Amino acid sequence: MEKNTITIIGFPYGNIGSLVNMFKHLKVNCVVESDPKSIAKATRIVLPGVGAFDQGMQCLNSVSGLIDVLNKKALVEKIPILGVCLGMQMLTDGSDEGSIPGLGWIKGKASRFPEMRDLKIPHMGWNISTPTQNHSLFKDISIDPKYYFVHSYMVQATNPVNVLMKANYGVEFDSAIGSENICGVQFHPEKSHKYGKQILKNFSEM
Template structure:
């Protein structure tokens, strides 16, 4: 069973629908006992960093997630804001992040001459930089859907899994032990997102 954590900040229905398409058993929940019983966890997220952290505190989910992810090594997939919350901090807010990965979340500041706008929105090609069960069967050129104004900057290059370009290279996904984060939305990325979520459900 995959627990999709409901802390008021994500595309919960879209993620569950995609998991249903690939035959993965999942539940959307904020119940501490159900999160503790899950074989895998997805931490989604749409919105601001401080609101996300505040909601995790308020619902009492932060210590439950730490118990499962850090103490018990349960695989977790953070999506968009969910990925950013796993870092130490964000330019977007003042609250500390979960701090599970040695990384920070920083704002895009593309040079004016590039004409690039913030947020970064739309389809973008990603490039794998290390092997992972999450990328099993991946095509040479994978494309995913992004919507974000901030991106994760890993302090340890070995944690970087996928890289994309928007004015400069940035981390599109990281993988650190049992902790995986993706900046894009696999639930909106058609066959590419379906393959990635299937790999998380079956191979990770």
Template sequence: MHVALIDYDSGNLHSAEKAFQKMGRDLDARIDVTSDPEIAARADRIVLPGDGAFPACRAALGEVDGMAEALREAVLKRGVPFIGICVGMQMLATTGHEYRRTAGLDWIAGEVEAIDAPGLKVPHMGWNDLVIDRPHPVLEGISTGDHAYFVHSWQFRVADPAHRLAHVDYGQPVTAVVGRDNIVGTQFHPEKSQAVGLRLIANFLNWRP
């Protein structure tokens, strides 16, 4: 199995690489950290991390010549399993509103909006309990009450409730996991979420959508 971890200067690649390597050993998975669209296009699994502001991450992805096209070809046309992490998940949305209106990939319809949590600190940072909204193979073995690690000030509001797989309560329901077809995304960092995060990574690597 060949897993492409996309490098566009906007993600915590080292910890993500280590987590995917650990869970991929039994599958003989090769984890390539890459900014080469040709490698991404040939991958069996694609991981898109993201740390920072939505507009900066979206611009940085667009500046890697040929990468957006390679991802569309692999994910939307060939059906390669894909996971976005943190801002990598948010970029799946139609539009982001951080600082300015920015077009997302529009792979899962919705808007990225500021967290509105009166009386609570923003950014939403630290551990929070997941609430599973609907079963999904990537969430197998993960239950409501299991906790994951978050660092974010913006949230993905999906247009279709069926695309929200899990949320957390933070003054309001805040999307934690999205998915449709061969695409999933996590607002939390699985590479920092200990057993829950490693289980999700293993599930993703074994997923056959």
């Protein structure tokens, strides 16, 4: 597999078509793979996801050997990995939405937004997401860009050093997290126009 090719993990609970289209627009090679033998050759991985936490983890766990391959790529080979929306939540220890453990690459957990009289759940639409530290994922992005969110559960990383971005929807939450080669964004960069496009470009160059 070419060094700069993005491997998107293909499973039913991912917004894959929009991601593929955005990478094509960026003229970045990408492939959609669900076979662990092919994923073992990946040099960059995007873990997408929409829907319920347990459904996403069940899908990963149902493919024999896939979790082992992902752990090796993330923790041993340390290739760049990006989790998107539910994919970011699955990077953590788990979610109050379900009972199946997450990948556990970044310590933290997802919990449901509290009921708020003037705000609807899910959090859906455009919102400012502010970097909390310098990171290559945010290269050439202006201050306080807006991204497109769709989620009912919010991540809070255990260690503040793993928080890359913050957003606010009645309460403050971690909108991007990271640890070394692994990072995740709660928003959908593939639906976030120029700012999301730059996020994916930056990832492709990590």
